[in-house]
Amino acid sequence: MNVKEYLSQKKNDDCVTIKTIPFASHNIYVLYMPSITDMTKIQDSILAPLLEWNNPEDKTVEHAFSAEPLTILSQAKDMDSHLLNGYTLMLENETVYAVETCGFHYRAVSEPVSEMTLRGARDGFIESLEANIKLLRVHLRSTHLKFEHLSLGLKAFTHVTIAYVEEEANEKLLEEVRKRVKAVKEDYLPDGGVVEQSLEKNTFTLFPELQETERPAKVANALAEGKVAIFVEGSPSVLLAPVTLNSLFQTSDDYNFKWIPASLIRLMRFAAAFLAVMLPSIYISLISFHHGLIPTDLAISISKTREGVPFPSFMEAFVMQLTIEILREAGIRLPKPIGPAVSIVGAIVLGEAAVTAGIVSPLMIIVVAFAAICSFTIVDYSLSLALRTVSFVMLFAAALLGIYGLILAVFILSIHLIRLNSFTVPYLEPFAPYYPNRWKDTLIRLRFDKEGGLDE
Amino acid sequence: MTLKSLFCLICSAVLLTGCWDIKEIEDVGIVTGLALDVAEEDHMLMINQYVKPGQIPTQQDSSQTDSPYQNLESTGTTLFEMIRENSLESNRPPNYTHLKSILFSTRLLEKEKLSQLIDLYIRDHEFRRTVPVFITADPVQKIFNAQPEKELFPAIQIKELSENYHKNNTNPKNLTIGDMSQYISEKKSFIIPGMAIINGNIKSYGAGVISGKTSQYIGWIPLEKMEGVRYLHNNVEGGYIYLSEKNIADGPVVLEIKGADSKFDVSFSDGELSMSVDVKVTTSLGEDWGVDRNVFKTGWEEGIKEAADKNIEDKINAILQIAQKELETDFVHLSQWVRIHQPDYWNKHKEEWDDIFPQIDIDVQADVSIKDFGTQNFNMK
Numbered sequence: 042m043n044v045k046e047y048l049s050q051k052k053n054d055d056c057v058t059i060k061t062i063p064f065a066s067h068n069i070y071v072l073y074m075p076s077i078t079d080m081t082k083i084q085d086s087i088l089a090p091l092l093e094w095n096n097p098e099d100k101t102v103e104h105a106f107s108a109e110p111l112t113i114l115s116q117a118k119d120m121d122s123h124l125l126n127g128y129t130l131m132l133e134n135e136t137v138y139a140v141e142t143c144g145f146h147y148r149a150v151s152e153p154v155s156e157m158t159l160r161g162a163r164d165g166f167i168e169s170l171e172a173n174i175k176l177l178r179v180h181l182r183s184t185h186l187k188f189e190h191l192s193l194g195l196k197a198f199t200h201v202t203i204a205y206v207e208e209e210a211n212e213k214l215l216e217e218v219r220k221r222v223k224a225v226k227e228d229y230l231p232d233g234g235v236v237e238q239s240l241e242k243n244t245f246t247l248f249p250e251l252q253e254t255e256r257p258a259k260v261a262n263a264l265a266e267g268k269v270a271i272f273v274e275g276s277p278s279v280l281l282a283p284v285t286l287n288s289l290f291q292t293s294d295d296y297n298f299k300w301i302p303a304s305l306i307r308l309m310r311f312a313a314a315f316l317a318v319m320l321p322s323i324y325i326s327l328i329s330f331h332h333g334l335i336p337t338d339l340a341i342s343i344s345k346t347r348e349g350v351p352f353p354s355f356m357e358a359f360v361m362q363l364t365i366e367i368l369r370e371a372g373i374r375l376p377k378p379i380g381p382a383v384s385i386v387g388a389i390v391l392g393e394a395a396v397t398a399g400i401v402s403p404l405m406i407i408v409v410a411f412a413a414i415c416s417f418t419i420v421d422y423s424l425s426l427a428l429r430t431v432s433f434v435m436l437f438a439a440a441l442l443g444i445y446g447l448i449l450a451v452f453i454l455s456i457h458l459i460r461l462n463s464f465t466v467p468y469l470e471p472f473a474p475y476y477p478n479r480w481k482d483t484l485i486r487l488r489f490d491k492e493g494g495l496d497e
Numbered sequence: 498m499t500l501k502s503l504f505c506l507i508c509s510a511v512l513l514t515g516c517w518d519i520k521e522i523e524d525v526g527i528v529t530g531l532a533l534d535v536a537e538e539d540h541m542l543m544i545n546q547y548v549k550p551g552q553i554p555t556q557q558d559s560s561q562t563d564s565p566y567q568n569l570e571s572t573g574t575t576l577f578e579m580i581r582e583n584s585l586e587s588n589r590p591p592n593y594t595h596l597k598s599i600l601f602s603t604r605l606l607e608k609e610k611l612s613q614l615i616d617l618y619i620r621d622h623e624f625r626r627t628v629p630v631f632i633t634a635d636p637v638q639k640i641f642n643a644q645p646e647k648e649l650f651p652a653i654q655i656k657e658l659s660e661n662y663h664k665n666n667t668n669p670k671n672l673t674i675g676d677m678s679q680y681i682s683e684k685k686s687f688i689i690p691g692m693a694i695i696n697g698n699i700k701s702y703g704a705g706v707i708s709g710k711t712s713q714y715i716g717w718i719p720l721e722k723m724e725g726v727r728y729l730h731n732n733v734e735g736g737y738i739y740l741s742e743k744n745i746a747d748g749p750v751v752l753e754i755k756g757a758d759s760k761f762d763v764s765f766s767d768g769e770l771s772m773s774v775d776v777k778v779t780t781s782l783g784e785d786w787g788v789d790r791n792v793f794k795t796g797w798e799e800g801i802k803e804a805a806d807k808n809i810e811d812k813i814n815a816i817l818q819i820a821q822k823e824l825e826t827d828f829v830h831l832s833q834w835v836r837i838h839q840p841d842y843w844n845k846h847k848e849e850w851d852d853i854f855p856q857i858d859i860d861v862q863a864d865v866s867i868k869d870f871g872t873q874n875f876n877m878k
Contacts, residue, residue: 245500328522333623334596337653340527340595345550347523354521440519453503 044132047117048072059108062091073129079144083129087140091131112139117185122198147172153277155422160297162167162258170200170274173257177204177270180261185209189219193236200274201236204260209267217464218269218282233276240271240280243461247430249289249423250463252281258293269464283466287457287483289421290314295486304485310418311484312444317416318432321362322439322447324408325354346402355440357401361409361434364391366429369413523550526589529566530652532600532637535608536572543579544641545591546652553589553649565649568641576617590660593623598656599674600641600692603634603705612681628677629656632689632705634717639694651699658701659690666736666754667723669704672754678829684709688718688726706828710851711844718816725816728776728809729829733757737783738865740765744804748787752780752805752867761831763838770842770853772831773860776809781869792870802865809863821855831859 050071051057060071062269069091073083086109114120114137120130127143150172153165162180166173174188185207192198203218218240225239233253241250254260255277271280289308295303327335328343335343350357365388372384392410395401412432412460421426431454438450459495461468471479481487530546545568552565571582583591599618601611618624633640645654650805662668669690680687686709693702703720707713718726727733738752760775782792790797820829832850836843 224719329519330524332520332525332527332592333625335522337527337529337595337597339552341521341548341550344522344525344527344548345553345555346553350523353519355519443519453506 042139044135047120048132060088062088064409067134070132071129072124072132074124074127077125077127077145078129078142079127082142082144087129087131087142098483106140109140110140113137114139116490122192125198150176151272156254156256156259156420158256158292158294158297161293162256164257165255166257166277166279168275168277170202170272174202174204175278176257177260177264180257181264186264191222193222193225193369194227194230199230199236201230203273204264204272206267206271209265211267213412214267214283214464214466217287218271221464222271228271231275233273233278233280236273236276237280238272240282246457246461247427248286248458248461248468249284249421249427250282252284252289252421253278254281255279256293262293262296283464284468285463285466285470285472286424286468288417289424291482292420296488300486300488304487307486308484310420313418314428317419318428318435320412320415321358321408321432322435323444324405325358325436326439326443326447329354329440339480343404345404346404349399350402351400354405355436357405358409358436359403359433359440361395361401362412362433365409365413380381398421524589525592526583527595528591528593529595529597529601529650530641530655531593531596531598532602532641533576533605533614534602534637535604540572540574541571541576541579541605541609542570542637543576544637545571545580545583546641546650547587547589547591548595548650564644566651568638570638576614585849593621594625596628597650597653598629598631600631600633600652600655601689601715602637602638603632603714606632606705606707608713610712611677611714612712615674615678615681618674624674626678627673629659629671630674630677630689631655631659631692632714633692634705635692635694637736640692640699643694643697645699654699655692658692658699661701662727662732663734664732664736666727667703667720668701669723669726678707680707681712685830685832686710686826687830688828691717706824706826708824708826710826711820715826716819718819722812722815722819724809724826725814726829728757728759728813729774729816729831731757731759733759733778738778738780738805738808740801740804740808744808745787745800747790747800748785750782750787750801751781751784752801752865755779755781761834761838762763763835765839765842769858770800770835770839771858771860772834773862774813775814776861776863778805778809778863778865780805780865780867782867782871785870792874795839797870798867802867805865805867806863809865810861813861813863817859817861820855821859825855826851827854831857 047410048059051059051072054073056076057072058075060469062069062071071083073089087108088108112123114123114130120137123139124130127141127145128139129142131138131140138364145166147169150164150167152163152202164179178186183206187207189203191201191203193201201222203222205215221240225236227235227239229237230239237249237251237253238244242251252263253273260279260281264270268281268283271282273280290307295307326349332340347354352360360377366386368384371387372380375383388410392401392406396403396406416425416429416432419428435447438446440446442449458469459467459473469472470476471483526610527548527550528545529548530544532544532546534542534544535541547567547569549563549565549567552563554565569583569586571579573579573582580591601614605614619626640655641651643651644653647745648654648657659668659671662670672687672689677687677689684706688704688706690701691703691705693700695702703723704718704726705714706716706718708715724736727736733754734756736754738754740750740752742749757776757778760777762773762775764771764773816829818829831854832843832847836847846862
C-alpha cells in the first residue's frame with residue numbers, strides 16, 4: 042500500500058477534504074468527505090486532540106484518542122470504502138487509522154405506512170442500518186442476538202447484515218442464508234426488494250420466498266422463533282427467512298389481543314383470502330355453467346339482472362377485476378391527499394355508471410368489489426400481489442371449464458405450493474408436511490401457556 | 498422441463514375434455530313447474546312453466562305489468578318429444594335444475610302407468626330426485642294459471658303449501674320423485690299429495706292413491722280424512738283436534754297437537770295376522786269455548802281426553818276402511834310393520850300381501866294426554 046500515491050490521488054478529488062497537521066518529524070494527514078461526515082465530531086474528537094497533542098517521539102497517533110474506537114486499515118480498498126461510509130482517515134507515515142464520524146442524513150423513526158396494526162409497537166425501520174439494529178435491540182435484548190456484516194455489490198457496495206438468535210436459528214438455515222447472500226453477484230443493489238429477489242431461488246413463482254417487514258417488533262418475534270433476518274443499508278424493509286404461507290397470514294395483532302377473538306379474526310382473514318382468490322371465478326362458473334347449484338330465487342334474480350348485459354359473464358368479470366386493479370394502482374401512485382378520494386370516486390362513479398348504462402350487472406359489481414375488499418385483509422403485500430394474480434388465473438380457468446376448470450387450477454396451485462421451498466423449509470408447513478403438533482399457531486392461535494409457549 | 502409439462506397439462510385439460518359448454522344464465526329457460534295431463538287423440542299434454550326474469554318485480558319498481566311466468570303447452574306421445582317441442586316456441590331451452598313441482602292429473606294416471614311417466618325424470622340427470630310430485634283432479638292448466646297472492650309462480654306455491662304439513666294434519670307430507678320411484682320399484686301403493694282449485698285459489702286438497710299393482714290412480718282421499726293417514730304414517734308433527742258440543746258437555750274445545758307417536762304391533766296366531774295401532778298424542782288446550790270449565794280442578798280433562806281418543810280412533814278407522822274395504826290396497830304402508838315384527842310370515846306371503854291386507858283385523862287405540870292449559874282460566878269459582 043502506497044500512502045503517498047493514495048494521498049496524491051485524493052488531492053485531485055473535490056469530494057475529499059485533506060487537512061495536514063504538521064508535527065516535528067512528520068505530517069499527519071486527515072482525510073474525510075465533508076458531505077457525509079459530522080463536522081463537529083471531526084473538530085471535537087479528531088482535530089482538537091491532534092492539535093493539542095505534543096507528540097512524544099515514541100508514541101503513535103493512536104495515543105491521542107481515548108474514547109473513539111480506532112481501526113487500523115491495511116488495504117487501499119478498505120480506505121475507499123471507509124471514506125464512503127463516512128469515516129475519517131488519518132495517515133501517519135505508512136499507517137492508516139479510521140475513526141467513525143459519519144453524518145448521513147436519515148428521516149426520523151415513524152410508523153410504517155404499509156403495515157398497520159391496532160396495538161403494539163408503532164416504531165418502524167428507517168434507511169439506516171445502524172439505527173435499524175438499534176431499533177431491533179429495543180425489542181430483543183439478548184446476548185444471543187448475533188449479527189454478521191457483509192457488503193454486497195461489485196461496483197457500488199451495499200451493507201447487508203444477517204441477524205439471528207444463537208441456539209434458536211437452525212445452523213443449516215443459517216448456512217443456506219450465508220451461502221445465498223455471498224453468492225449475490227450484482228453490480229449494485231438499490232433496495233431490500235432487489236436483495237430479496239436476488240436471494241430467491243424460485244424465480245418463476247408468484248409467492249414470496251422471503252417476508253418483508255418494516256416493524257422491528259415483528260423482526261424481534263421472528264428472530265426469537267428462530268428465523269433469520271437480513272438488514273439492508275438504505276432500505277427500511279427487513280427480510281425474514283424462511284417464510285411459510287401460514288406465517289404470511291400472521292400479524293402482531295393476533296398476539297396482542299385475547300386468543301379467542303384473535304383466532305376468530307385470523308380464521309376470518311383466511312376465509313377472506315380464499316374469497317379474494319375464488320369468489321369472482323366461482324360466481325362466473327356458477328352463472329355460466331352450473332345454474333342448478335344456485336338457489337332458485339337467486340338464480341331468477343341473477344337472470345333478471347343479467348338481462349340486457351351485452352358481454353359474456355367472463356368478460357364482465359375480467360373487465361371489472363381489471364378496473365379494480367387499475368384503481369388500486371392509481372390510488373398508490375397518486376399524491377397522498379387525493380389518492381383515496383380518486384379511487385373511491387372512481388369506484389363509485391364507474392360502478393354506478395356501468396350498471397345504469399347496462400354494461401355490467403349489479404351483482405357482478407358486488408362480487409368483484411367484495412373480492413377486492415377481501416384482498417385488503419391480506420397482511421403481507423407480496424402475498425396480496427401473488428393472490429391477486431392467482432385470482433386472474435382462476436378467472437380464466439372458470440371461464441374455460443367452469444367448476445371443473447377451477448378444481449384443475451386449484452390442483453395445479455396446490456402442487457406448486459407443495460413443491461415450493463423457502464430456504465429449505467416447505468412452504469405449506471405445518472399442513473404439508475403434516476405436523477399437527479405445530480397447528481397451535483396456524484388457523485387459530487391457541488392461548489399462551491403461563492409456563493411459556495402456546496398451550497397444547 | 499417442468500414448465501413444458503405444465504404447459505402440456507393445461508393444453509390437454511383445455512383441449513381434450515371438450516367440456517366447453519358455457520351457457521349464460523340469462524340464456525337458459527328456467528322451468529319451475531311441469532304439469533302432465535291428457536290431450537286429444539291419445540296424446541299427452543305437457544305444460545312447462547317458464548320464468549320470465551324480466552317481469553320479476555324488484556323493490557324499486559313494484560308495478561307489475563305482466564305475469565312473471567309463461568306456460569308453454571305442448572302435446573305428443575312421449576315426454577322427450579314434448580320437451581323438445583318447446584324449442585319451437587321458446588328461444589331459451591328449458592332447464593330443469595330448478596324444477597319445483599311436477600303435477601299429474603288424475604285422468605292421465607288413470608290411463609297411463611306412472612312408472613312409465615316418471616321414467617324420464619329418473620333417467621335424466623338434469624332432474625333432481627327431490628322434486629315433489631302432486632296430483633289434481635282439476636285440469637292442470639287451471640292450477641298452473643292461477644294467480645298466487647304471495648308467491649310469484651303457481652308451481653312454487655304448490656310446493657310451499659305442502660311444506661305446511663307440520664302446521665296442519667290434513668296436509669299430506671311431501672312426496673319426492675325419488676321416494677316415488679322407490680315405491681314403484683318396491684311395488685308398494687302410495688299417496689300423492691293432491692291439489693285443487695277452490696274459488697280461484699290453489700289449495701292443498703287431500704291426496705290421490707296410486708296402486709302398487711297397476712301403478713295407476715285408483716282413488717282420492719278427501720281432505721277431511723287425511724288426518725288418519727298422517728297417524729298411520731306416523732308423521733304427525735302438529736295440527737289440532739276439534740271436539741264439538743256433541744262430544745263433550747261443557748262446550749266445544751280445540752286441542753293443539755304438540756306431538757304424536759304411533760306404535761304398531763303385529764301378532765300372528767292360528768294362521769291369522771292381527772295388528773294393533775297405539776297412538777300417543779300430546780296436546781295442550783288450544784281454544785276453549787266452554788266458559789264453565791275450571792282447569793284448576795284436578796280431573797278437568799277426563800271427559801275431553803275420552804272424546805279426543807275416540808275422535809282420533811274414528812279418523813284412523815275411517816282410513817283403514819278406505820284402504821281395506823274400498824280400495825283394497827295398502828297405501829298406508831302397514832306392510833313394513835309386518836315385515837319388521839313377523840319377518841318369517843312376510844317372506845312367505847309378501848307376494849300376496851294385497852290379498853291378505855283387506856282381511857287383517859286392526860285394532861286402533863288412541864291415548865291423548867293434555868299436558869297444558871295455557872295461561873288463562875276465566876272460571877275462578
